[in-house]
Amino acid sequence: MNRLLALVVGLSVLAVGCSSSTPLAVSQGTRTTSTFTVPLSSVNEVPLITNADAGGAGTATIALTVIRDDSGNITAATADLQISVTGFPPGTIVTDAHIHNGAAGSNAGVYVSSGLTRGELVITNGSGSITKNGINVPADRATAILNNPAGHYFNVHTALNPDGAIRGQLGGGGATVDPGTAVPY
Numbered sequence: 001m002n003r004l005l006a007l008v009v010g011l012s013v014l015a016v017g018c019s020s021s022t023p024l025a026v027s028q029g030t031r032t033t034s035t036f037t038v039p040l041s042s043v044n045e046v047p048l049i050t051n052a053d054a055g056g057a058g059t060a061t062i063a064l065t066v067i068r069d070d071s072g073n074i075t076a077a078t079a080d081l082q083i084s085v086t087g088f089p090p091g092t093i094v095t096d097a098h099i100h101n102g103a104a105g106s107n108a109g110v111y112v113s114s115g116l117t118r119g120e121l122v123i124t125n126g127s128g129s130i131t132k133n134g135i136n137v138p139a140d141r142a143t144a145i146l147n148n149p150a151g152h153y154f155n156v157h158t159a160l161n162p163d164g165a166i167r168g169q170l171g172g173g174g175a176t177v178d179p180g181t182a183v184p185y
Helices: 002-018 139-147
Strands: 030-041 057-068 074-086 094-100 110-113 128-136 153-158 166-169 176-178
Touching (some): 057 166, 074 094, 074 139, 110 139
Antiparallel strands (some): 030 166, 074 128, 153 166
16 A cells, blocks of 8 residues: 555556646747838938039949847837949948938938948949848847838938938838738747
8 A cells, every 4th residue: 555655656657747737838939020122212302412423323222131029119129221323433432321310301310321432332334232131130129110111211321422412211202112921939
């Protein structure tokens, strides 16, 4: 009888030790990529570009990927950029490219840097392109961009126009936004 009792107690302890209070399926939020296709033009710059870069134009495609928790709050974000420019004088030196938080017709500070360095985007025969992937975007800034794309602009800076040579708003002004589809993360 003692052996049987010992066996039952032992199996009970083993069963409790092997149990888990963690659910088998845990939701961890969603991942969504919103894509902004932004036409860039020198006529959008403030002040208006009137020097040799005045013929500059281009397109920036920004794929903003966000991770949201179960409450819908953005917890992490990255951006992939494809920048194509044309209409510049051959040999133009591109110095920077950024997302700024400013409405059309106003200037603002850098909001999200592309990480582009001086001369990395080479403009031969007046045009060029570059891709930058995995750019870290602070969660609060990604939230602001998604909530108000028209309140943010992208521009490309050159040596001749260090404050910006071509520009376009992320929302409006010919820009298109594909909000993407949320997928479990």
